[in-house]
Amino acid sequence: MLKARLVVDRDFVLSDIDRRVFGAFVEHMGRCVYGGIYEPGHPTADEQGFRGDVLELTRELGATIIRYPGGNFLSGYNWEDGVGPREERPVRRDLAWFSTETNQFGTNEFMDWSKKAGIEPMFGVNLGTKGPDEARRFLEYCNHSGGSELSDLRREHGYEKPHDIKFWCLGNEMDGPWQICHKTAEEYGRVALETAKVMRWVDPTIQLAACGSSHRNMPTYGSWEYEVLDHCYDEVDFISLHTYFNNNADSASEYFGVIELLDAFIKEVAAICDAVGAKRRSYKKIMLSLDEWNVWYKTHKIEHMRKPGWPEAPPLIEEVYNAEDALIVGGALIAILNNADRVKTACLAQLVNVIGPIMTETGGAAWRQTIFHPFALASKYGHGRVLRTVSDSPSYSAKTFPEIPYLYATVIDNPADGTTTVIALNRSLSDNLEVDIELRGLGAERSLVAATEIHHANLKAVNTKDAPNTVAPKTNADVAIEGETVRVKLKPASFNVIVTKAAQPN
Numbered sequence: 001m002l003k004a005r006l007v008v009d010r011d012f013v014l015s016d017i018d019r020r021v022f023g024a025f026v027e028h029m030g031r032c033v034y035g036g037i038y039e040p041g042h043p044t045a046d047e048q049g050f051r052g053d054v055l056e057l058t059r060e061l062g063a064t065i066i067r068y069p070g071g072n073f074l075s076g077y078n079w080e081d082g083v084g085p086r087e088e089r090p091v092r093r094d095l096a097w098f099s100t101e102t103n104q105f106g107t108n109e110f111m112d113w114s115k116k117a118g119i120e121p122m123f124g125v126n127l128g129t130k131g132p133d134e135a136r137r138f139l140e141y142c143n144h145s146g147g148s149e150l151s152d153l154r155r156e157h158g159y160e161k162p163h164d165i166k167f168w169c170l171g172n173e174m175d176g177p178w179q180i181c182h183k184t185a186e187e188y189g190r191v192a193l194e195t196a197k198v199m200r201w202v203d204p205t206i207q208l209a210a211c212g213s214s215h216r217n218m219p220t221y222g223s224w225e226y227e228v229l230d231h232c233y234d235e236v237d238f239i240s241l242h243t244y245f246n247n248n249a250d251s252a253s254e255y256f257g258v259i260e261l262l263d264a265f266i267k268e269v270a271a272i273c274d275a276v277g278a279k280r281r282s283y284k285k286i287m288l289s290l291d292e293w294n295v296w297y298k299t300h301k302i303e304h305m306r307k308p309g310w311p312e313a314p315p316l317i318e319e320v321y322n323a324e325d326a327l328i329v330g331g332a333l334i335a336i337l338n339n340a341d342r343v344k345t346a347c348l349a350q351l352v353n354v355i356g357p358i359m360t361e362t363g364g365a366a367w368r369q370t371i372f373h374p375f376a377l378a379s380k381y382g383h384g385r386v387l388r389t390v391s392d393s394p395s396y397s398a399k400t401f402p403e404i405p406y407l408y409a410t411v412i413d414n415p416a417d418g419t420t421t422v423i424a425l426n427r428s429l430s431d432n433l434e435v436d437i438e439l440r441g442l443g444a445e446r447s448l449v450a451a452t453e454i455h456h457a458n459l460k461a462v463n464t465k466d467a468p469n470t471v472a473p474k475t476n477a478d479v480a481i482e483g484e485t486v487r488v489k490l491k492p493a494s495f496n497v498i499v500t501k502a503a504q505p506n
């Protein structure tokens with residue numbers, strides 16, 4: 001058996017957790033909207049056509065904020081197509097995904113759905129085919145109370161009160177050649193600045209995220225972030241990060257290294273932001289919005305992303321996740337929490353069907369994919385503040401990263417209810433890992449609130465419509481508490497959540 005040690009102290013706080021880090025993403029792509037969250041005529045659909053089973057699973061998932069309407073779709077989207085009487089909305093060809101967009105679901109439908117789901121909306125403005133004036137008009141329609149052309153138009157559409165959307169993304173992946181009207185860093189930095197200015201003039205209460213590089217392997221990565229922020233630093237609050245994990249070597253040991261790469265990616269972008277701030281002698285800190293992240297590699301081919309004939313809502317990149325993928329998602333959540341001082345928003349991409357934690361059958365069932373479970377557990381217990389951890393763990397070397405500790409963990413202290421949560425990953429494929437967790441200053445005479453593990457002997461095991469609980473959380477009985485020390489045995493290749501509570505916290 002492998003052994004490791006984890007130490008935290010009540011007074012060594014990294015940061016409070018921003019609950020927006022448990023976000024997700026809904027794009028007009030494939031069956032995410034049509035056949036996913038919206039399917040009139042489905043047995044569970046309500047009077048607005050929203051699937052009740054998907055709403056229920058979204059609430060269970062614990063998503064706090066959802067980015068909408070894209071994605072690549074955003075760079076060719078006209079928001080006015082998706083408001084007003086449905087029978088008057090135009091049918092368009094979507095050049096992002098070579099699909100037919102009926103516009104039967106748009107801004108106001110999403111706002112109604114988000115209220116029923118209990119989530120905060122995160123909207124994007126089109127900086128591909130559109131620009132600052134269109135963004136200003138969209139914001140006025142959504143957030144102005146009344147007395148202007150566009151706010152009164154919203155009221156004519158049946159929405160008397162403003163939507164009051166606080167978080168806005170300035171375009172999507174604008175450095176990507178695949179993007180409609182992609183831009184250089186100078187072109188995008190200038191338009192982001194001018195868009196941010198006019199949007200803030202319309203509503204000074206909003207928060208804005210500029211586009212970072214589309215991914216860490218872009219040839220312009222680093223220089224893009226620096227130049228973009230050099231233009232718009234004073235007008236934006238966030239810069240975005242996008243990353244998708246893949247198992248190119250088909251090796252779980254190598255696969256686990258992508259978690260370390262995510263941690264490095266976050267720290268690199270934070271350093272670039274601070275370099276721009278230092279140049280400007282600014283006290284302001286730009287925060288990070290990891291607003292697209294997930295496992296995605298099995299359907300990462302062109303035939304999975306485009307179907308011929310401009311179909312309506314075709315099945316696109318419907319990744320089937322296995323037990324191994326759930327561990328990677330769990331590890332990514334730990335990395336996000338361990339960077340809670342800079343990552344203030346994160347969106348698992350996407351919510352339903354399209355690389356989603358929720359899968360549906362059109363007209364039929366909905367079920368939880370394997371990756372649903374670590375996210376739901378992290379969101380459920382991710383309240384309070386992240387403590388700085390000191391870890392002593394054996395490790396191994398891989399091509400993806402030179403040193404990978406078997407133990408990867410975060411510790412959350414929640415003063416509101418007195419609980420302390422340890423979220424831990426055992427990256428050994430063969431050995432149990434016994435961990436001594438010292439919770440210094442957090443109170444002795446602890447009781448166990450919950451001990452949950454996600455583990456399956458077959459790392460390729462999947463959840464299906466007919467066997468939806470093949471990979472699911474189970475109780476970990478190997479937990480002992482002695483004073484301020486919690487000793488837990490973690491199964492090989494397992495994701496774990498251990499929640500304890502002190503009788504009288506110090």
